[in-house]
Amino acid sequence: MFSHIMLGANDIDASKKFYDATLGALGAKEGRIDPYGRVIYLHGGGLLIVTKPIDGAGACAANGGTIGFAAASPEEADAWHAAGVAAGGTAIEDAPGIRDGGAMGKLYLAYLRDPAGNKLCALHRVPA
Template sequence: MSHLPLLSHVSLGTNDFDRAVAFYDAIMPALGCKRLEQFPGAAAYGRDYPEFWVQTPIDGTAANVGNGTHIGFTATDKAAVQAFYDAAMAAGATGDGAPGPRPYYGEPYFGCFVRDPDGHKIEAAFWDLSLEPKQPHQC
């Protein structure tokens, strides 16, 4: 079994880099993350290494939002989901699903969805694995 993550990182494009960096600087601490790197037109966030980037498109054309695309961040508990949502709303996000359970995602799920100032859909979710149904032992 490999402990190497499936994804190295994800990036979202922005048409207003300074606004995007200010937004993510305001919300990422709720998840225990911070800005780890910055280059002209690109900034990276994470807990230990740069996992999430926000940047102006390298080809110089306008960034746009992917229909059906969203980025999901892991929260450590329900309070972190709420703190993320509150920070996002205070920083200019548009709500797209208030913090709470989503029974159709499974009993352990508690999360929220917002749209960042560029319109990208982002999620913070906590999975309470203590609520996961126990599987019977199979011999």
């Protein structure tokens, strides 16, 4: 359904450090900076681009928006969370753990905000 996700950032170096750490915990390679100064990550068929807004205004987080990253296990979600906090992210919501996802079943969730304030989640679907 999606071709890519693009997030705004005010400090590309801080965002690259954060996403290199968190996405690295999920098995992704370090992001590369393209000729436009954007950081690009390609992993598991997904494409994430982190960039300064092209209109020159400051980047801001979407109110009510969350970007979710698939984790292969609860341990991988925990590693993602720990890497993010160590790389300048902020732990938010409840501590990582299992939550009742209603019709989606049990979910292992871990939440962070990146250095630009974007809300992120690592999600592992717990087998029934």
